[in-house]
Amino acid sequence: MFELSAIGIEWGSGLMLVMLLSLLITGMPLAFVTALIALFFTFFWIGPNAIPLITSRIYSFTTSYVFVAVPMFVLMAAILDRSSIAKDLFNAMNLIGGRLRGGVAVQTIVVAVFLAAMSGIIGGETVLLGLLALPQMLRLGYDRNLAIGTVCAGGALGTMMPPSIVLIIYGLIANVSIGDLFTSSFTPALMLGGFYVAYILIRAKLNPSLTPVVKEEDYNQPLAEKVRALKGVILPVLVAFSVLGSIYGGIASVTEASGVGVVGIMLSTWVRRELTWELLKDSAMRTLETCGMIIWIGVGASALVGIYNLMGGIHFVETLILNLGGGSPYAVLLIMMGILLILGMFLDWVGVALLTMPIFVPIVIKMGFDPVWFGVVFCMNMQVSFLTPPFGPAAFYLKSVAPPDITLGHIFRSLVPFICLQVLALALLIIFPEIAMWWQD
Numbered sequence: 001m002f003e004l005s006a007i008g009i010e011w012g013s014g015l016m017l018v019m020l021l022s023l024l025i026t027g028m029p030l031a032f033v034t035a036l037i038a039l040f041f042t043f044f045w046i047g048p049n050a051i052p053l054i055t056s057r058i059y060s061f062t063t064s065y066v067f068v069a070v071p072m073f074v075l076m077a078a079i080l081d082r083s084s085i086a087k088d089l090f091n092a093m094n095l096i097g098g099r100l101r102g103g104v105a106v107q108t109i110v111v112a113v114f115l116a117a118m119s120g121i122i123g124g125e126t127v128l129l130g131l132l133a134l135p136q137m138l139r140l141g142y143d144r145n146l147a148i149g150t151v152c153a154g155g156a157l158g159t160m161m162p163p164s165i166v167l168i169i170y171g172l173i174a175n176v177s178i179g180d181l182f183t184s185s186f187t188p189a190l191m192l193g194g195f196y197v198a199y200i201l202i203r204a205k206l207n208p209s210l211t212p213v214v215k216e217e218d219y220n221q222p223l224a225e226k227v228r229a230l231k232g233v234i235l236p237v238l239v240a241f242s243v244l245g246s247i248y249g250g251i252a253s254v255t256e257a258s259g260v261g262v263v264g265i266m267l268s269t270w271v272r273r274e275l276t277w278e279l280l281k282d283s284a285m286r287t288l289e290t291c292g293m294i295i296w297i298g299v300g301a302s303a304l305v306g307i308y309n310l311m312g313g314i315h316f317v318e319t320l321i322l323n324l325g326g327g328s329p330y331a332v333l334l335i336m337m338g339i340l341l342i343l344g345m346f347l348d349w350v351g352v353a354l355l356t357m358p359i360f361v362p363i364v365i366k367m368g369f370d371p372v373w374f375g376v377v378f379c380m381n382m383q384v385s386f387l388t389p390p391f392g393p394a395a396f397y398l399k400s401v402a403p404p405d406i407t408l409g410h411i412f413r414s415l416v417p418f419i420c421l422q423v424l425a426l427a428l429l430i431i432f433p434e435i436a437m438w439w440q441d
Helices: 004-025 030-046 048-062 065-082 085-097 103-119 123-140 144-159 165-174 178-206 223-248 254-271 277-311 313-324 329-344 349-366 371-385 393-399 408-414 416-431 434-440
Strands: none
Touching (some): 004 030, 004 277, 004 313, 030 277, 065 165, 065 254, 085 103, 085 123, 103 123, 103 144, 103 178, 123 393, 144 416, 178 223, 178 254, 178 371, 178 416, 178 434, 277 313, 313 349, 329 349, 329 371, 329 416, 349 371, 371 416, 371 434
16 A cells, blocks of 8 residues: 655645645535545555544543533523523613714624623624614614624624633643633733724714714613613623633633523523523524534544644644744744634634644744733634635624625625724734733733
8 A cells, every 4th residue: 555654744734735725625514624634644644553543632622621611602692692682782782872973883892792701602793783783873874884894893702702712712722721811812802892992983083974973862762761771681791790700700610600601691581581492492403503513623623633743744834834934933923823814714713723723832832922822812813814805704694684785795895994903903912912911910
């Protein structure tokens, strides 16, 4: 039998990349692509004897105790999506926005932050804001580009804001404290949301026609309606604070806090008389679909990275990146950021994390960077990937609920200023690590 290892790790890495791109172009799911390539190189590079080593790597990934937090937070988001909590939260924020020019766009970002703190995933948030905020801004006469960009960028904040699923997966791969990741990402997430708010207010100041003032009848609701809106969000907001507070305060682990969050959000919907078997069934199915996707991608990517490591590929990539960086840690870091940005345009964040972090994290540690800080930087990078064409997920989520006259091209054009703000936030996070790591002082 021909031994593929005879071609050397350089050509082997090139062959692996060509196979990866070729199979992805056919439309085959990433999980199957990575698993198929892993099997190919296992048999033809090392031999069948390597299979037990690969399966042990997959087993260690899927049986991690912390991984239990992922379906819990996804279930929280699924229940939240199917209740009217987000609608009441938006109405409650409307009481604060009042006549502020650009107030509806600002309250959209604020609501997005709260939703992100309750769920940790972006799909549902973008859809919810697309159903609640976008029609209202368009009805009030807001500039369409500003309205679209606000909804998409705000909906993607779940990537950064704890309890972010991205942070949990990174913590599993890098073997770092997820509680530390949550603590470190909170300030950068608020900073990015602040950038969005500042951009909206500056645009409104420079060109008032972009954000008309809300009319009296649009925000002056009856007192009973105001009280109902405020009462409807008290318990869900308390749930979000209790989940994050228990983690930050060291009272509960991430996994335990996720269980508390599920119970709390179910209690919230029960108090609101929205908890039904149909809601639970739909939420459970959504959780199975999302977590099934994450697990299958994890299985395939773990197998591929495992066999690549046995081939000597991780050492090859490490040497290549360090040589390209010329020995400068920040040059190497910028190369990594460029790789992540490019991969993020074409691959799901789960695949990007599982394929690159086992290679990048050891390099980061070797250069003297904090892996917790790098995790926050990685999440900020993935934040950009959710908006960038051609496969920016947030744009497709919004398109699914946007008016028919709003095209994908229009959505991506509207996102350009917000992508620039994300890149600015990423640059500041790299230049000033204290933004994330202030709590270690």
